[in-house]
Amino acid sequence: MKSWSDIEHSKQRVISNERIAPGSHLLKLHRNHKFIAGQVIALGISAEIEPRLYSIASAENDDLITILYSEKAEGALTPMLSNLKTGDTLLVSKPFGTFTAVKDNAVFVATGTGIAPFMSMLLSNKVNHATVIHGASYPEFFYFSEYLHSTLGERYIRCCSRCMPGCLYVGRVTKFLKEWDALSPNKNYYLCGSAEMVVETRDILISRGVSTAKINSEIYF
Amino acid sequence: MSLIPLYGKTRTELAELVIAEGLPKFSATQIADWLYRKDVDSIDQMSNLSKKVREQLSEKYTLGLIAPDQVSESTDGTKKYLFPTGNNKFVEAAYIPESDRATLCVSSQAGCKMGCLFCMTGKQGFQGQLTSGEILNQLRSIPEFRNVTNIVYMGMGEPFDNLDSVLKSTEILTSDWGMGWSPKRITVSSVGLIPALRKFMEQSNCHLAISLHTPFEEERKMLMPIQNVYPIADVVAEIRKVFKGGQRRVSFEYIMFDGINDTPKHVKEMAKLLSGLECRVNLIRFHTIPDSPLRGTSDAKMLEFRDALTSKGIFTTIRSSRGQDIQAACGLLSTKALIEKNNLLFFSHKFFTNIV
Numbered sequence: 001m002k003s004w005s006d007i008e009h010s011k012q013r014v015i016s017n018e019r020i021a022p023g024s025h026l027l028k029l030h031r032n033h034k035f036i037a038g039q040v041i042a043l044g045i046s047a048e049i050e051p052r053l054y055s056i057a058s059a060e061n062d063d064l065i066t067i068l069y070s071e072k073a074e075g076a077l078t079p080m081l082s083n084l085k086t087g088d089t090l091l092v093s094k095p096f097g098t099f100t101a102v103k104d105n106a107v108f109v110a111t112g113t114g115i116a117p118f119m120s121m122l123l124s125n126k127v128n129h130a131t132v133i134h135g136a137s138y139p140e141f142f143y144f145s146e147y148l149h150s151t152l153g154e155r156y157i158r159c160c161s162r163c164m165p166g167c168l169y170v171g172r173v174t175k176f177l178k179e180w181d182a183l184s185p186n187k188n189y190y191l192c193g194s195a196e197m198v199v200e201t202r203d204i205l206i207s208r209g210v211s212t213a214k215i216n217s218e219i220y221f
Numbered sequence: 222m223s224l225i226p227l228y229g230k231t232r233t234e235l236a237e238l239v240i241a242e243g244l245p246k247f248s249a250t251q252i253a254d255w256l257y258r259k260d261v262d263s264i265d266q267m268s269n270l271s272k273k274v275r276e277q278l279s280e281k282y283t284l285g286l287i288a289p290d291q292v293s294e295s296t297d298g299t300k301k302y303l304f305p306t307g308n309n310k311f312v313e314a315a316y317i318p319e320s321d322r323a324t325l326c327v328s329s330q331a332g333c334k335m336g337c338l339f340c341m342t343g344k345q346g347f348q349g350q351l352t353s354g355e356i357l358n359q360l361r362s363i364p365e366f367r368n369v370t371n372i373v374y375m376g377m378g379e380p381f382d383n384l385d386s387v388l389k390s391t392e393i394l395t396s397d398w399g400m401g402w403s404p405k406r407i408t409v410s411s412v413g414l415i416p417a418l419r420k421f422m423e424q425s426n427c428h429l430a431i432s433l434h435t436p437f438e439e440e441r442k443m444l445m446p447i448q449n450v451y452p453i454a455d456v457v458a459e460i461r462k463v464f465k466g467g468q469r470r471v472s473f474e475y476i477m478f479d480g481i482n483d484t485p486k487h488v489k490e491m492a493k494l495l496s497g498l499e500c501r502v503n504l505i506r507f508h509t510i511p512d513s514p515l516r517g518t519s520d521a522k523m524l525e526f527r528d529a530l531t532s533k534g535i536f537t538t539i540r541s542s543r544g545q546d547i548q549a550a551c552g553l554l555s556t557k558a559l560i561e562k563n564n565l566l567f568f569s570h571k572f573f574t575n576i577v
Contacts, residue, residue: 007416040450051416053450098438099449195334196346198446202338203512212338212514213439217446219336221382221414 004047009093015064017084021140023071024113025082031065035095037120038102042093043067045080052077053221055192056095057116059123068116068143099218103188104128109201111135111173114192117218119144122151131155135173137162173197177204185209191217226285228256228361229354231389232398244274250398257399260361262286285354286362299544302363306331306355310348312377314359316369317543324371327359329387330378335412337445339476341510341555342377351378353389374409375430381417391427405468412447413456422463431456433473435482436490457494471500476507477518483526492533501536508545
């Protein structure tokens with residue numbers, strides 16, 4: 001993403017900007033356009049600051065669009081996003097992207113805020129019998145865990161890299177996938193996270209017999 | 222206080238710098254001339270600046286040239302240079318001499334965020350952006366600097382994800398006050414980040430190469446996750462909108478994978494996708510990377526594919542593979558092992574200093 005002059009966009013008022021964990025926020029805006037679960041929007045504070053892409057985390061038929069983001073201290077945009085108050089304005093693009101076609105019995109693998117597109121898919125009832133494997137450093141970063149736990153039960157797996165042994169799997173998502181007995185080469189895998197996570201996870205899935213045609217990835221570009 | 226590098230600054234930036242230093246405005250053109258046309262190795266060699274001014278500049282600034290740490294040479298004459306670019310970051314550049322030209326393949330980022338299935342650089346993740354100076358240093362600091370006739374931004378990283386630095390570097394390469402190169406000698410390659418593509422087409426006359434690799438959406442998603450955000454059909458539509466022909470060349474890069482993207486149905490779909498667009502297709506041999514399920518198409522099948530595309534009216538060439546034995550060929554550049562080694566050294570050192 002480079003310049004707002006290159007993107008069709010509008011100014012929108014913030015409905016709410018709730019801090020849900022240290023450095024993590026849920027930003028809500030009016031939904032001005034239809035979208036397909038899995039799509040992204042570009043957000044920005046002003047025309048001078050480069051827009052950034054965020055996956056929509058809410059359901060297709062919600063009146064509000066929800067964006068999950070975590071503040072990056074060195075980031076150009078997120079420190080400013082986190083200061084937004086209800087009624088403040090920001091620049092918002094139309095939704096776009098094609099990380100949208102999801103098959104039943106899908107396995108969603110996400111780290112951090114990478115859970116967002118999968119939340120949108122689940123809330124929009126786009127998939128049956130999905131499994132969610134979510135990785136985070138500490139328990140507070142398992143966003144939407146209440147909903148995911150109550151909806152998916154044992155098909156919601158939390159991999160906590162810095163937790164003490166307890167009810168969560170201790171270790172990274174990649175370690176979990178290397179050991180996971182239930183990993184099936186016949187399922188479809190959807191990955192969302194950083195480039196490092198996606199590339200490493202993809203290699204592990206391939207090494208465990210999953211064909212590349214069954215792996216679809218969205219990277220935080 | 223660390224010194225600020227001058228190399229890589231545009232004339233506009235140098236003008237701001239000399240004003241801030243209380244020097245006459247024309248000093249910017251003089252400094253640019255020393256940096257980019259007279260190729261000095263130190264501020265002290267800028268002999269038309271007074272000694273006092275040179276001393277004043279030396280207190281705050283440095284040229285910022287960094288010699289390569291290592292060089293590997295292929296049996297075919299290709300050389301791969303390793304450059305340090307900051308804390309635990311490294312990039313590689315490949316010098317590829319031919320009978321009538323010498324091409325330098327430069328990196329624009331340390332690592333890459335794009336995660337393409339077939340690329341070694343993607344396997345190391347993203348470590349950071351290069352400045353325009355760090356990009357140009359890959360040219361300026363190799364012994365063959367004066368032999369280089371062409372530059373391709375096809376090394377590590379996605380140039381359009383670091384477009385400002387890339388545009389600054391091409392401005393320096395092509396300006397009268399800079400190196401004075403023709404933009405026809407420079408090719409910038411991208412997976413097709415559409416907003417950056419628009420800006421590039423508007424602000425640069427350099428050649429454009431788009432990584433295509435398959436015309437089919439689902440297949441491209443498998444090979445290149447960026448397809449989920451900027452589908453190739455939209456990228457081509459954007460090029461049709463903004464490409465006015467002329468001296469600029471638009472090409473599409475197509476790495477050939479056995480049994481995946483080398484069939485007659487791909488030829489047909491490519492012809493449809495590129496129909497009427499003034500462009501060429503470069504077919505590239507796939508160089509197998511560790512743990513990859515992909516295999517390269519045979520030479521015979523590549524020739525067939527080239528001929529089939531040509532018969533559809535698409536100018537198609539097969540790019541010769543260079544530097545494969547030193548991991549300098551297309552898609553093989555990686556500094557992952559070095560990053561891991563350096564991290565290990567860093568952590569062992571930290572551990573050691575913590576326990577003594």
